[in-house]
Amino acid sequence: MGDEQLFENLPEQDKSQPGGRGSVRLRVPERSQIAMQVAALDDLIAEDHPVRSVWAFVEGLDLSHLYDLVKAREGHPGHPPAAPELMVALWLWATVEGVGSARQLDRLCRDHLVYRWLCGGVSMNYHTLSSFRIAHMAVLERLLAQGVAAMVQAGLVSADTLAQDGLRVRAGAGAGSFRRHERLDKLLAAAQERVERLRAEVETDPAAGDRRQRAAKERGAREREARIKAAQERMKELEAERERREKTNKKEVAKQKEPRASTTDAEARVIKMADGGWRPSYNMQIISAPAYQVIVAVDIDTTGSDRGLGRPGIETVQAQGYNPRNYLVDGGFTKKDDIEWAHANGIKMWCPPGQTKHGSDPYAPKKDDGVGVADWRERMKAEQGKKDEALYRLRAQHECINAQARRMGLRQLSLRGRVKARIQLLWFAIAHNMMRLFALSAEATA
Template identity: 80%
Template sequence: MADDQLFEDLPEQDKPLPKGRGAVRLREPERRQMSMQVAALDDLVGDDHPVRAVWSFVEGLDLSALYDVIKAREGEPGHPPASPKLMLALWLWATIDGVGSARQLDRLCRDHLIYRWLCGGVSMNYHSLSNFRIAHMAVLERLLAQGVASMVDAGLVSLDTLAQDGLRVRAGAGAGSFRRRPRLDELKTAAQTRVERLRFEVETDPAADDRRRRAAKERGARERAERIAAAQERMKELEAERERREKTNKKEVAKQKSPRASTTDADARVMKMADGGWRPAYNTQIVSAPEHQVIVAVDIDTSGSDRGLAQPGIEMVHAEGYQPSNYLVDGGFTKNEAIEWAHANGIKVWCPPAQTKHGTDPYAPKKGDGVGVADWRERMKSDDGKAFYRLRCEHECINAHARRMGLRQLSLRGKIKARIHLLWFAVAHNMMRFFALHAKAQAA
């Protein structure tokens, strides 16, 4: 009895099991156990991790234009901002990683090891990240041009043959944000009335806290009124375009409904996507050196068709200082006028001819063909021409990389910001191609 009272608080022990297999022994997680881990961030990231190559790449760039605009200087007041080199590296790695949101990137800078390694203890917030992302389009254009030039100088890329293709990317606007002209006029009147009422309340309310809240509401109402006004301006462009099409195809235009514009992203347009559906989108135009899958130039178009965009693409390439001899495009880009113009400028356009409704030979010479069009038909008819045109398929790898990097739906609104998003992708893609081509050249 004394022994029972002495050990009565101990848990009951299981009796020994008979001979055979014993009880299962496992290591269970214990998340409340206190522990201390002492390690430098640099020791937690492998020496061969790709993020180190990205950081080395950014360190070698000339970012003096970004440093010149910083107001925080020695001997002057002001909170120092994050280094432009760090911000650029963060967005390049985020683009490679498929991260398209400043808020998501802000969370990753706190929680993800690789992003924490890039930050190196520098705190981030999504406002600064978002502002940096859209504030330096000229710098991104320069980085894209300098990257291509450096690869050409190193003999890694040849720009004698270029290819152009359109990639439709879902816009940030919702399908329900599109309105016709009568509804846009009603929304504009309501928005202006709300702005005036909120402004009056802000000026007459003596409470400071409540005044700040009302000022925020007024700012939101004012921004909405500006978006509606932008939608009305876009509506004028769409109506003018409809009038131009009525002159050449009146019956077809009569079957279509009146145009609509979005109140959240006026530049977006409903387009037919690759899966056959219709959604608000932008038609991104990418010009590349297909053999090496390097992006040469990018642009944004708001039309739902690629037809007629070959000549603007060549002009954009010429503006960058490139003089290609061959230009590969899809069949939807073809226009006889553009082929003649390119031929006069010493460029051979390669694209399959459109199939005729009557089943006639599309390669056969036609009465109105000029010298350039006749030469194009003869080249595309030959087996050598068809074999050479297969090089355009290499451009599809760039489109696949764009989808993998998150270029499926834009988180930025407006044509200018959409182009900035596309430039981030182009710079990040070319950076990765430089790593691959340089490693291949070293191995050779």
């Protein structure tokens, strides 16, 4: 009787039918539920995550020059900036992941766990990130050279055989921003008139808020005026180059249209790309140790041809203390004067000869061949008959670096101007060599 009173208020439950299916049971999100989570930021990143290796790599760099530039000192007022190693690590990791925008990196520092781990609670903004990225080209050049030297000294890389190749990268200038000489003069006059008008409005307008807006417009007008002036200076260079070419090939130059310069990126030039199209681009020269896929040096060129760039590349690596015995380039670099000069300096240039106009044997000796060119023809003819053991096959491994450059964002530049384009190329070179250092070190210890 007591048991009946104890359970008499329980609701009646339906009995499941034999052989039937019950109601669906699911786990649904409960976003309004309050929960307490206590964890260190360092515990949220796996111990073997690659970003830890990047941070360890940056901690080993010599960044004393960047520390000397810090104005915030003990006993003096001023807001302390972010540590230089943090800024370098953020841009190296962003480059590895193909992030080329300071605004995008700023968002990642707030929302992405890996970037938050790198920041370690240090706040970021895109102005600081953007300014740091382009402010220290000399430091980046030194870091690239020191990194290569360290790998050579450690026996991970040999500079006995080097390769050079050009990588055409789309510039930040639009195709519609190119103007001819007459149009540039009109645009400059209009820009100067606008600057003067806005300046007068700022000085006479009593409203402070509106005055700030007009000042911003005036600053934008001044920047446009400066870009147009830079385009005019570039136009003078293009016209001088056209006059030089007319002296040697007047008929071909006569067929070409009047030169044009961009009002957004004056140093960019319309170049024929790998797909056959013509776009505003920069010709990025990358010199590497192809057997190890390590970048030794970089440079920026604005011409659409690689011809004649072999000697400047060799001189660049010689200035860094390397004297390769073999220098591998593709057919676009082939120039007899460079081959003779390299031979005189004890360097063998390996590059395929161009096709002759009359279909004759390009490997056959010519009357005007020097000692170096004659030796080059014999070497390339013998190299053509080889297969797996051919030295020139190493040049193909340089293409892996070009592929990595595309993967890391070197498809279209987010920065304008030759200097800034070189800076973006240097960030890629350091990030690429860093990843190669990790791989080569792992192979050496395996």
